[in-house]
Amino acid sequence: MTVLTFPVLKRGAQRPAVRPETTIVRLMLTEAADWQRTIMAECRRQRVLTPSLPAFLKRAGLMDRCTFLSSTGPGEPLVFRHLGVPTLSVLGRAWGRSVLNQPDEADPHVEFAHSIGAQYAESIGAGEAVFNRVTVSGVGRPFVYTHALFGWESKGRRAVLSAVDVATVH
Amino acid sequence: MLNRPNRAHNEAPATSFEQQVAQVLDSLTKELTMSEPPAGPLDAANEYATRRSHPFTTLRQALETTTTPFLQAVDRYRADMQEARRLSATEEGCSDFVVEAEDRFRASAKAAIPFNHLCEAVAAVEWVRADLVEGEDQRDRAAWSPFVLHRDRLLGAAADLLRNVTDADAAVFRSQGVTSRIPALGLTFREAADRVRGLLNWNDASARRDPNDDGAEADQRKANGEERGRLDDAIFAAPCTTIGDLLVKVERMADPDIGVDSCGLSPAQTAILRADLHRMSIGGHALATTTIPEIGITSAEAAEREEGELSAMLCRWLELRDIVSPTKRQMAEHDRLSNRIAGYQPCTSADALALLVFVLTCYMGDSIIELEDDGSCYARALQKGLAYFASAGDPAAGTLYRLGLIGLTNARAFWVNSDARHEQEDAEAFSGEADDDAELLDLWRQYLPLKAEAERINEATATGDPEAWERAHKPCDALEDRMAAIPARTPTGIAVKLAVLWQWGGAYVEGGKAGNERENGPSYLSDFMTRWLWMIMNEARALGASMPLLPNDMTTDPSAAAAESRRLVLRPDEESSADPFSDAVEDIGAQASATLSMPLELTDRMIDAGASAAGITPEQFKAAVIAARDARAA
Numbered sequence: 001m002t003v004l005t006f007p008v009l010k011r012g013a014q015r016p017a018v019r020p021e022t023t024i025v026r027l028m029l030t031e032a033a034d035w036q037r038t039i040m041a042e043c044r045r046q047r048v049l050t051p052s053l054p055a056f057l058k059r060a061g062l063m064d065r066c067t068f069l070s071s072t073g074p075g076e077p078l079v080f081r082h083l084g085v086p087t088l089s090v091l092g093r094a095w096g097r098s099v100l101n102q103p104d105e106a107d108p109h110v111e112f113a114h115s116i117g118a119q120y121a122e123s124i125g126a127g128e129a130v131f132n133r134v135t136v137s138g139v140g141r142p143f144v145y146t147h148a149l150f151g152w153e154s155k156g157r158r159a160v161l162s163a164v165d166v167a168t169v170h
Numbered sequence: 171m172l173n174r175p176n177r178a179h180n181e182a183p184a185t186s187f188e189q190q191v192a193q194v195l196d197s198l199t200k201e202l203t204m205s206e207p208p209a210g211p212l213d214a215a216n217e218y219a220t221r222r223s224h225p226f227t228t229l230r231q232a233l234e235t236t237t238t239p240f241l242q243a244v245d246r247y248r249a250d251m252q253e254a255r256r257l258s259a260t261e262e263g264c265s266d267f268v269v270e271a272e273d274r275f276r277a278s279a280k281a282a283i284p285f286n287h288l289c290e291a292v293a294a295v296e297w298v299r300a301d302l303v304e305g306e307d308q309r310d311r312a313a314w315s316p317f318v319l320h321r322d323r324l325l326g327a328a329a330d331l332l333r334n335v336t337d338a339d340a341a342v343f344r345s346q347g348v349t350s351r352i353p354a355l356g357l358t359f360r361e362a363a364d365r366v367r368g369l370l371n372w373n374d375a376s377a378r379r380d381p382n383d384d385g386a387e388a389d390q391r392k393a394n395g396e397e398r399g400r401l402d403d404a405i406f407a408a409p410c411t412t413i414g415d416l417l418v419k420v421e422r423m424a425d426p427d428i429g430v431d432s433c434g435l436s437p438a439q440t441a442i443l444r445a446d447l448h449r450m451s452i453g454g455h456a457l458a459t460t461t462i463p464e465i466g467i468t469s470a471e472a473a474e475r476e477e478g479e480l481s482a483m484l485c486r487w488l489e490l491r492d493i494v495s496p497t498k499r500q501m502a503e504h505d506r507l508s509n510r511i512a513g514y515q516p517c518t519s520a521d522a523l524a525l526l527v528f529v530l531t532c533y534m535g536d537s538i539i540e541l542e543d544d545g546s547c548y549a550r551a552l553q554k555g556l557a558y559f560a561s562a563g564d565p566a567a568g569t570l571y572r573l574g575l576i577g578l579t580n581a582r583a584f585w586v587n588s589d590a591r592h593e594q595e596d597a598e599a600f601s602g603e604a605d606d607d608a609e610l611l612d613l614w615r616q617y618l619p620l621k622a623e624a625e626r627i628n629e630a631t632a633t634g635d636p637e638a639w640e641r642a643h644k645p646c647d648a649l650e651d652r653m654a655a656i657p658a659r660t661p662t663g664i665a666v667k668l669a670v671l672w673q674w675g676g677a678y679v680e681g682g683k684a685g686n687e688r689e690n691g692p693s694y695l696s697d698f699m700t701r702w703l704w705m706i707m708n709e710a711r712a713l714g715a716s717m718p719l720l721p722n723d724m725t726t727d728p729s730a731a732a733a734e735s736r737r738l739v740l741r742p743d744e745e746s747s748a749d750p751f752s753d754a755v756e757d758i759g760a761q762a763s764a765t766l767s768m769p770l771e772l773t774d775r776m777i778d779a780g781a782s783a784a785g786i787t788p789e790q791f792k793a794a795v796i797a798a799r800d801a802r803a804a
Contacts, residue, residue: 042690050750052693054757055734059691061724061796063758064765070755081759083766096766101759154751 023135024119029148032131035062036148036163040129043150049159067147067162069120074156077103078120086164090143119149120160240282247275350415352408359405359418366401369394406439483511607663610656611717614666617649621673622721625688650674662714668707669719689720692738694750701739708735726797 029040042056057063068082083096119132130149136142148163250271257267351358357365373394376387405419490496490504624642650670658664673688687696692704711717712732718725725731781791 038690045687045690046693046695048694048750049754050694051734051753051757052691052738053754054761055731055738056690056693057758058761059720059725059731060722063761066758068755068758070759081755082762085765088766093766100762100766152751157751159751159755 021137022116025133025135027131027133027146029129029131032146032148033165035065036131036146036165038062039066039161039163040131040148040150043161044129049152049154053161062163065163065165067164068160069162070159071157076157078158078160079103084162084164086145086166090145090166119147120151120162240279243275243278243282246278247271250274350411352404354404354408355401359408359410359415362401362405363418366398366405369398369401403439407442409442409445480511483507487511607656607658607660607666607714610653610658610663610666611715613649613653613656614669614717617646617653617670618673618718618721620649621646622689660714661710662717665707665710665714665717665719668703668710669717672703672707672719689722691720694738696738701735705732705735705739708732724793724796726793 029037032040038060039057039062043053046052046056054063057066063082064085066082067080067084067087069078070081071078079101080099081101083100088096116134119130128150131146132149133144133146135144143166145164145166147165149160151158151160153159251268254268254271352362355362373391376391380387382388408415410419487504487507490500490507493500496504624639624646627642628639653666653670656663658667687693687700692700696704707719708728709732711719712728716728777788777791780795781788784791784794786794
């Protein structure tokens with residue numbers, strides 16, 4: 001099921017389907033919003049993933065801005081464990097319910113998911129904060145967002161925290 | 171029984187000021203003539219002789235005192251006015267002189283209240299009356315009279331003196347056993363109470379003879395019940411004028427046969443009774459020197475007692491009791507005073523009266539006493555107190571008198587024992603309250619943003635400009651000193667002091683990188699002391715008032731934060747399958763449904779609209795929304 005909103009239904013029905021296009025631009029972390037920087041700084045400081053991190057996020061009231069994915073072992077896909085409000089505000093809550101605890105590849109917007117998935121993989125590998133501006137068209141209304149990613153790996157298990165800041169919805 | 175002069179407070183309230191004056195003057199005149207033996211039948215003369223043999227403290231004092239400040243002030247004022255008239259004939263500037271004289275009179279008249287001499291009371295009333303009748307237009311005259319501001323007070327003082335005198339008189343010589351007439355019934359209080367007792371006894375006996383509800387005597391019993399209700403209503407609707415009247419009311423409240431609280435009082439009746447009690451306890455002051463021989467303390471101890479100590483406590487207690495919505499502290503003071511009053515060993519009849527007032531007031535429709543718990547002690551005190559008062563006027567009834575004291579002593583023992591328990595409960599009740607540490611908490615709220623700003627400047631000027639650093643830290647240092655000077659009384663205070671330590675320690679213990687720790691709290695990698703300090707701080711906060719520990723702290727559930735901090739302290743158990751990684755994943759995953767169900771992020775316009783509708787700041791509104799969401803998730 002899709003919950004995406006199509007701005008012009010009648011004309012859209014007659015138009016050929018548009019392939020999703022995702023443009024990803026790597027930026028310096030200094031360009032991120034202050035709260036994104038705060039989260040990244042804390043992730044760097046803590047280095048490993050422990051309950052200290054969710055405790056920090058709850059204390060700072062930033063938990064609801066973060067999307068979080070994790071895998072259960074080597075070769076297992078990343079699964080959405082938490083969806084941030086900025087993501088939900090673009091893709092909708094029903095989308096959120098449909099993908100929660102599902103592999104990111106199960107995202108109905110496969111193309112989109114794949115391109116973002118590459119970024120996730122990179123952030124896990126780097127063990128460093130990654131900051132991108134993402135421009136998406138062809139998935140519902142076009143939108144631009146930035147995400148600051150931080151990844152961890154432990155015994156083959158992976159996890160990614162994505163602090164999403166939606167800049168515009170065209 | 172003598173024909174007593176009318177007493178001002180027994181009369182229906184005088185409507186006009188002139189009537190008041192006439193009434194007080196009338197009473198005064200009669201009071202003064204009473205000091206001569208009345209010509210009359212022999213028994214009246216005998217009674218007068220009896221009265222002479224009794225201690226007559228207040229009245230005698232009122233008649234024999236030699237200082238008369240009010241009269242002096244009046245004399246001075248009259249002399250001044252003559253001088254002013256002389257001046258006005260010769261020169262212009264006499265108005266200042268008059269004003270000065272009037273001010274002086276006003277001040278000294280004020281200082282003379284309360285009067286301690288009947289002459290002064292008479293003079294005051296005379297003065298007021300002269301003030302009223304001299305001028306053609308009384309209102310105009312009253313408006314500029316130097317006396318007018320204090321007119322009512324002076325009259326009141328005169329009336330009070332009279333009342334004290336007559337009450338003292340009544341209390342010492344004729345109160346016990348003597349009751350006044352209830353106009354509505356045409357019976358005295360005593361007669362009405364006896365009739366009630368008679369009806370109750372008859373009904374009791376009748377119910378034993380013929381327990382059936384439809385028996386021959388049932389109708390009579392029903393009629394008696396109604397009659398008894400009518401009598402009780404009339405008794406409680408009539409204001410007491412003697413202690414005997416009050417004792418009748420006590421007897422109706424604590425019936426020797428039926429027990430305590432045999433009749434419920436309406437709010438109006440309660441108000442009348444309370445007024446009675448106030449009046450009688452004022453009269454009770456006059457009895458303060460009548461020391462009871464049968465008391466549990468030595469006369470030396472009694473001499474050390476402050477005069478009127480118990481009455482003062484009682485007045486404060488009654489005051490606290492009348493507060494409609496008391497604070498926690500006032501409630502605690504009330505409870506403490508209750509304990510102290512109930513534990514007070516009476517050594518004068520005034521004390522005993524005050525205790526009786528206390529016990530009675532406890533029964534007047536409030537929920538202060540749990541009847542199951544303390545009721546029996548009160549009932550005992552009440553009934554023995556009743557016996558005591560009923561017999562105090564008669565020296566032969568010393569046994570009952572002693573019984574009364576035993577009752578009060580028992581009540582006292584009960585309360586003394588429960589005192590420790592109550593104090594402990596108080597301490598427990600207060601442990602969660604931040605009231606006592608409000609100042610510390612306030613200072614902390616000022617300190618936190620200042621410190622954060624100072625640290626920001628610290629980082630910015632790490633390479634130079636020590637002066638800016640100095641400037642930024644100065645207010646912090648001052649606040650730290652002030653917080654150090656205030657002793658912490660509650661967990662909140664402890665939390666504040668630990669939080670100061672946290673701010674200070676975070677900055678220096680681990681050097682530059684610790685900045686994050688200071689602002690964001692510790693992690694699993696923090697050292698042992700840091701994690702323990704964090705845990706203790708959180709636990710102290712969870713016990714006390716809600717307060718931020720860090721800048722940008724949005725914690726809405728301090729107990730959860732404390733639990734979290736405890737988990738942080740536990741060492742990972744090698745044997746067990748402790749796994750911080752998956753714990754973290756679970757923690758975050760647990761939040762998912764809450765986030766999914768929360769409203770989409772608030773826009774600035776939504777925040778502004780919400781904040782202005784509620785009359786709060788946008789930050790408060792955000793905090794409220796977050797708290798509401800968290801509560802929904804929980």
